[in-house]
Amino acid sequence: MKALALHIAVIAGLWLLHGLLPAYHHGNMARIMVLAVFAMGYNIAFGYTGLLSLGHALFLAAGMYAMGLGAQHFGTGALPGLILGTLAGGGIAGLVGLLALRTAGVSFMIVTLMFAQAGYLTLLYFGAVTGGDEGFPLPAAARILAGLDLTQDGPRYLVALALFSVGLMAQLALVQSRFGRVMVAMRENEDRSRMLGYNPFRVKLTALILSGLYAGAAGAAYGLLFGYVGASFATIQFSILPMLYVLLGGAGTTLGPLLGAVLMFYLIDTASTHSSAHLLVIGVALLVLVLFAPKGLLGTLRDRGIRWLP
Incomplete structure (x- = not known):
């Protein structure tokens, strides 16, 4: 119950921020929530x-281009488009x-990196269709969701919050389920999990x-909310970012991806504003x-006493 209450409180806090944040941070928070969903996916795998992957940019780009090319x-x-991208x-x-x-x-890490790079090069090769590095803007008609105009700041934030909320609660249900415990068992000791009758390949593939x-x-949501689709989202940078978010917030914690995304986003933003050596700061x-x-x-807080953190 504590974990459920905490997650509901986080969602409620983000909803309250909708009316409190100034325009710059309001837009940033919408972007962060979408990136946090991306990081949640990475957190499930890693x-x-x-599963330490360097190929998640391929999955991000697949969703973005499925939505964008369809539109x-x-x-x-x-x-x-959102369903197709998912x-x-x-x-x-x-x-x-x-x-x-x-x-x-x-x-595994190297193979996933190779797949991601192959996907990126494919997008560049078919640049006449995909737009290559330059990408292409989405038509305004494709950015209307349930009557909400996603070119406007308010609806954009609310849709990002809705996506984040669904993703967060689904992740909580997953990790507290029987299959979630099997995933953790596979991470901790694959051989023992196999002896207990679980198929490692099937569990990892799922x-x-x-x-x-x-x-x-x-x-798909990133393209819809910000009106742009481009091959730059398939670069290795977008495979490394979710890994950094998860490592910073706490791998194997449901709220770690959000915390890591917030901290890393503003660390990069602040460091790049004040120094050309922002990568050194990071x-x-x-x-x-x-x-x-x-x-x-x-993860450290959980080890040091807050044991109920999922």
């Missing part, structure tokens, strides 16, 4: 199942998993598909984190 060439609306992210994750999960550890669904939904912050809170902020 934080709970132990541009077939006139699909916002809701069908399914595209999960489908691509499943296809990648069928091959990549034949490896483990560092090999976790990766669920992770891809989150990433695809985030990609590197130092991550070094301090690894030295003093290797399980992330919420």
